[in-house]
Amino acid sequence: MNFLDLVKQRQSVRRYSPRKVEKEKLERCLEAARLAPSASNSQPWTFIVVDDPELKERVARQTYDNLMSFNKFVSQAPVIVVFVIEKPKIITRIGSKIKSLDYPLIDIGISSEHFCLQATDEGLGTCMIGWFNEKPIKMLLNIPQNRKIGLLATLGYPIENYKQREKIRKSFDEVVRYNSY
Numbered sequence: 001m002n003f004l005d006l007v008k009q010r011q012s013v014r015r016y017s018p019r020k021v022e023k024e025k026l027e028r029c030l031e032a033a034r035l036a037p038s039a040s041n042s043q044p045w046t047f048i049v050v051d052d053p054e055l056k057e058r059v060a061r062q063t064y065d066n067l068m069s070f071n072k073f074v075s076q077a078p079v080i081v082v083f084v085i086e087k088p089k090i091i092t093r094i095g096s097k098i099k100s101l102d103y104p105l106i107d108i109g110i111s112s113e114h115f116c117l118q119a120t121d122e123g124l125g126t127c128m129i130g131w132f133n134e135k136p137i138k139m140l141l142n143i144p145q146n147r148k149i150g151l152l153a154t155l156g157y158p159i160e161n162y163k164q165r166e167k168i169r170k171s172f173d174e175v176v177r178y179n180s181y
């Protein structure tokens with residue numbers, strides 16, 4: 001597939017079929033994430049695959065509650081991947097401070113998008129999840145206290161006939177400038 005077509009095809013999938021995700025497909029998505037660029041090549045990430053149904057449900061339950069129920073679909077996805085932010089190299093940490101830029105957070109964003117694009121290419125659906133209760137998920141998955149979760153992503157086959165939506169985006173002219181703000 002042409003790359004821009006792949007980008008257009010990737011969309012947040014919020015309804016999943018119970019069909020199991022093949023391990024080779026899952027691991028190609030993780031490989032794409034692993035190969036992502038990062039500041040000073042720090043690769044400040046660990047990807048935790050949560051596919052044990054009971055554990056997965058307990059993690060999913062930390063992304064919604066009765067009041068904030070928009071992430072209820074997370075329970076439907078056969079796999080949840082947790083993107084843990086690792087400590088970057090010292091050079092990146094110093095650079096982050098000097099330049100006031102959270103390089104590891106940028107890095108985790110890039111790697112998770114690699115993951116999602118590869119999933120799209122595999123015919124799978126994903127949704128990045130930034131609304132979650134970090135502390136209980138860290139406890140459930142034995143993530144050390146001094147680590148941070150950057151993001152979660154759901155992974156699975158979309159339900160049959162899941163609609164490809166039109167992209168709702170600011171216009172090209174609104175976001176692109178040449179040579180001056």
Ligand SMILES: Cc1cc2nc3c(=O)[nH]c(=O)nc-3n(C[C@H](O)[C@H](O)[C@H](O)COP(=O)(O)O)c2cc1C
Pocket residue numbers: 010011012013014070071127128129130131132151167
């Ligand atoms: C950092 C981040 C956090 C997100 N968190 C959530 C979330 O908690 N729940 C959800 O349903 N979608 C979440 N999304 C998905 C966005 O809503 C979605 O990407 C956006 O509306 C554009 O739609 P599209 O992905 O279908 O192109 C998140 C996306 C990003 C990049």
